[in-house]
Amino acid sequence: MSFRVDRRHFLALAGAGTTAAALSACGGPDTSGSSATSAAADIDFKDVKPAASIDFWSNHPGKSEDVEKQLVEKFQAANPGIKVNLVTAGANYEEIAQKFQTAQAANSGLPGVVVLSDVWWFRYYINGNIIPMDSLVKQLDINLSDYRDSLVKDYQYANKQWAMPYARSTPLFYYNKDHFKAAGLPDRAPTSWAEFAEWAPKLKASSGAQYAYMYPALADYAGWTLQNNLWGWGSGWSKGWDITCDSDDAVAAMQWVQDSVYKDKWAGVSSKDSSADFGGGITSATISSTGSLVGVLKTAKFNVGVGFLPGGPKATNPVCPTGGAGLGIPSGISKEQQLAAAMFIKFVGEPENAAAFSGATGYMPVRKSSDMTAVLAKTPQIQTAIDQLAVTKVQDNARVFLPGADQEMAKSVAKIVTQQGDVKATMGDLKKTLQGIYDKDVKPKLKA
Template sequence: MSALINRFGRRSMLGLLGAAGIGAAAGCARDYTQVGGSAVPARYRGRLHLIAWHSFASTTGEALVAIVDRFNASQSEIFIEPQYQGSYEETQQKLSATLIARQIPDLVVLSEVTWRAMHLADALEPLEGYFDTDLQPSDYIEQFITEGTVKDHIWWLPFARSTPLFYFNKTLFRKAGLPDRAPRTWTEFRQWAPAIKRQKGGGNAVMPLALDGGYSAWYFQGNMWQWKARYSDGLDIRLDEPNGMAAVTWMADFVHKDKAAYLSPSSSVDFGNQAASCALMSTASLAQTVELAKARKFDLGTGFLPEHETFGCPTGGSGWGILAHAPAHRKQAAFEFLKYLGRPETSATWTMATGYLPIVKKAQQDPRLVDLIKKDPNFSTSLDQLPKARTQDLARLVIPDASNFMDDAFETLYSSGIAPTTMFKQLAKKMRRKAELLEDNYRAHYE
């Protein structure tokens, strides 16, 4: 352990606690134990063993494990063990349970929603005191580092950051006689829908748009802004105002009257099978969709989200938090891993493997990423759209369970005959009731 302290010796542990503003947490840390891990491989024995919880499966999980392996091989004092915990929501639920049991991992991946729940629970370590000449907050893309900052404290460091993209099948578009681009507006897309529906995919008529059954409220955040509406202003619920009603009515009509969109169990599967010509999906789906398009032999296109009265696109995805109740030396070691993730070459590697956005500015200059974008411009769409994207309205992010019950409301809208205005009135009433219960805690942490 002395080697680790010596390595970070220019900041003593007491100095670290003072810089991070968590002196009281050091005493509490003795009451918490580390969650269980696997046996450390022989070649890494003697190192400080850290547990990192994450929510990445399949391709993205493999990409994370590869990065962790490179970190473990890059130095001789820290061993990171990544542990998959399920979805973002499942990871938060497990973290809440372990906190009650006074057991914690050292690091955890949290979504743009779940990190705020942990922040409101005072479970996260403020990170601004850990930065040094190797990594500064200014190295990150500004809107990403800003999203994890509250009252000048950095609680959440970006990692798997995303926006929705408009994915379209260029081969089907050509057959339908449509332009070789995404629709610029929803009205234009509505005009294109009949030509798309005349095409065949897998022997059946092609649907213009598959709407994913997960994170519906995240995708519809863009629609709200496109109609000059908002979910909320702080905790002041605004979604049932006239512009919001217009936005939800338009999309309901697109589904039920125009029959141009539908709620899909998996938009990525339907898009890949060419049952739908277009899908709204995260940038995180890009790398897998590129490979799927090659396998199914169609040309893939990506574009900005369609506009209406204006443009609207939310940021999303996840980042890392360090648990406040961990001992000081473990938190310092955990931040060393976060510094590794903030290296431009690491960030570029993650982007190329997954489609997630780069998190640091210099990653965009990595020759490998530059070359990939030249070969496949789809990897530049999210970067080009990012300056126009913004943080979601706060009510969805901080009201407990808002993401889940908002998703349920939109999925009911798309799959049933409920009147859209009725749905929005019911949703607004529920959100106002939940917001009232949160108000005191919200003010203490945000105002």
């Protein structure tokens, strides 16, 4: 291997470089500065015929592939002119978002309907990637008032409806009834964390399980479930657009969490999926999504109890966030496709279809009038999730509206509960990071 880069070669190199640079000019974003935020205008769908075929991008949340297939078939039977291709566009919400945004960059291969999670839809809105659904709701006569109000409101911004609820969940408190009984505890979820702190040593002593309680895996949306603790302690990740994660109350909440792991030693942190750890008997209790319910009931070899999330010293109600995913319609496709997409979204939201989806997964039935008797006969625990909906609270802006914030929260929580990092310093750093994201990525793009 011997060569030398002399000037002649270097010039040739540079020449090749220029050619490649010229080649690369095609594709990529427009830098001319004319910020095109036109998607906000309502689109008129009068006299538009639905497209003959659309793609439905899903990650099949809660192992819903089978029930999604059934819904697609039912829809096609009811609307013979429209074919819906169910596409597995990722294994989780992040992968589906990755694919959706890559497709945006190429402006091709976009789906008609896309599953979007609580932390993603707002970014799509900011980037103008999804359309407001108001005119479609009107034209297709979608009965918004029969959807559960808090779930519909989650997707409202700037007086427009940006998505419709689909695989919607709340966290649930799961407990091992057998362990609770052996410890002489009442057969219910604790009403407050203080109460659980009293129970925990008894549980640990009698159950033989490694932990009395397990915090959800940090990679598994830790920023979501921990809102419960922050709210209970009278704080939150943010209040409006004010980042409050370094407030005294927030620090106290996280300090309590850290103490439960390091000082009192009755709590652990799951490494992958706390519902799996719970189902395997490693812990006597955990908090996990309602979407895990059917799966947990299938694996657990003990009696599973579920209850509301415990309250904290400053607030007991509401301390439960909503979450999960909705369905949106991309802006970069034809009106015909958008109309067909809206028809499909309307269809999966019909009361009986919402009930079927709920029964197969454990997700919330998104419609008030869904007939849940059959589902509840099989999985009575879903009722708890439905009841808890009345005491849910809209998530903190910092978590759902700041790109990458959820991940930053997970990292900070990791520092606190797995490396025994200083709580105040960690939360202070987190605030700086979140503030930076807001100032740089969100604030300039919000229309006043």
